[in-house]
Amino acid sequence: MPMPEIIPIILSGGGGTRLWPMSRPECPKQFLALTGEETMFQMTLLRSADRALFAAPLVVAGARHAALIEQQLHAIGIHNARLLLEPCARNTAPAIALAALAAEDPAAPLLVMPSDHVIIDAPAFYAAIRAALPLVEQGYLATFGINPTGPETGYGYIQSGEELRGGVHRVARFVEKPSAARAAEMIAGGDHVWNGGIFLFRADSFLAALAQYAPAMLAAAKAAMDKARIDGAQIHPDEAAFAACPADSIDYAVMEKAAASPTGQVCVVPVSMGWSDVGSWDALYEIGQNSGSAAPSDRVTEIDGTGNLIRSDGIRIHTVGLENMIVVASGNDILIIPRGKSQEVKRIVEALKDRG
């Protein structure tokens, strides 16, 4: 029997505020061209468009973004995608449950990817996928672990256990976002990787794990899909049924429990692939420095500046002698913050919410 093609499952439901003011609820960061000419959503799709490895993609996103998604798919010539449009946000585990239920072949491997990550070295990613695939075929839930470049405290970690096959390890355990001291210890130990939130498993393997660890979630997702409305390439799960679904992440709802179970089959593929979750303007600066893609636009005049990230979608920004600053203008708003402090953006967003 030939190996089934991998179905790319593109998770596009995030509405992150960490890249405010450019990322906003009506157009979150995955739909912005922050790192190049394409948006991160488009680059994620192009990365999984190789017909030798991948079947037609399934995009899981909020219903409000349907038109934006169709426009961005059209712009890069992808016409075979299906859209699974969530009537409300219920975190990643229910989103993936809907996708697994939508797979026509229950044995099909699903490659679950956030749509707002950057992966510079796609061949390294493909090699990691190929390494995991034989175990996935046997029923393993696979996750991709990012080889750490520093003791980051903003990511969860995964400890590798025994090697199951070349480059693929059993997951010893998942570790919550650590303290700085704990992060340094893990890095020094050499057997921990970052949890990149990218997964590979058969649809039936995931649904079986869901039945075991989160049965209420599975039941709600099934009810939502049984009553789903199909409109061309768009799948609209039933709103009332999905609204009743418990909200949880795939890590908490499934992966951690499966990894902790004596019968669970969870593996990790450590990989170095130029990965970034672009989780802050500081993170985008780091990518820009490495890839050269953060070149200022003609809306930006920077004289005698150094170490700045300056972006604008309209406002004309003029600087002289600016050093190590983040300046981001979008619409009628501009953010100005020293580099290294971009996590403080949330304080501004909160202040704006308080003001209405």
Added chain:
Amino acid sequence: MPMPEIIPIILSGGGGTRLWPMSRPECPKQFLALTGEETMFQMTLLRSADRALFAAPLVVAGARHAALIEQQLHAIGIHNARLLLEPCARNTAPAIALAALAAEDPAAPLLVMPSDHVIIDAPAFYAAIRAALPLVEQGYLATFGINPTGPETGYGYIQSGEELRGGVHRVARFVEKPSAARAAEMIAGGDHVWNGGIFLFRADSFLAALAQYAPAMLAAAKAAMDKARIDGAQIHPDEAAFAACPADSIDYAVMEKAAASPTGQVCVVPVSMGWSDVGSWDALYEIGQNSGSAAPSDRVTEIDGTGNLIRSDGIRIHTVGLENMIVVASGNDILIIPRGKSQEVKRIVEALKDRG
């Protein structure tokens, strides 16, 4: 014979770019409310509205600003001003020549004031005027010298000579903008003041000096006024005649020459009156710190910031942890520059001109 009232001559022809992007050719800095609720132009007029001391004011400005000026006069309830509208800019000496020719009483003292200066201590200014007036009545050309607060290199200086009467000195000489070392020497010497560009003289005294030191300028100004068009309170000097007038500052064309002449009668009144020419965003910051008038608007969110000047007329500015920066937004442009470097604004304006 009673002393004639002083005619305030308000020079509003400047189109300074040093406060770009708020100050622009269509609305230069004197017409902006940068230091309080009124514009500097309005504050200059209010400062010379005391009917016990002053006659109706005469505003000298570019014809393109006539509507703006009438609106700003109306807003502060000044209805007796005459407007002398220059068809083209010829620097201060010709502007003052037009004003002197427009004075109905040749013996009337003219108080010549730029419209874009801040004077916090108006009573000190009035006292200086009263001190100079007896000498002005005798034919002296008086200038007001600002007691220096530091060795500034951006101003011209005036050296005081013998005291002619209480608080009023003969001008020993005018000094061009000095080097830093020379400025420090002058400050240490104690007999130098800044040239504030404010003058008091009888119309006929000034016209006589002009006849002596700049006869071509006087002839052109006379020709322009002889053929002037009067329209209500507006005086429109003849364009062709005024275009033929040599352009020069009152300092170069008259004051320096008169001071250097054995027959010249030029005096200076050193005064401390909270003066600033608001010649840069840094200068505005200094005023704001002293007067508390630089409070951020509701368009500015400043969290954990210190030592910043942040202004906007529309764009919403959001900062966290910003220190010692100048941030000024106007229209679709925003300037971001470290404090202490605001003289660099001219490089931006030049870059924009080059780009068209």
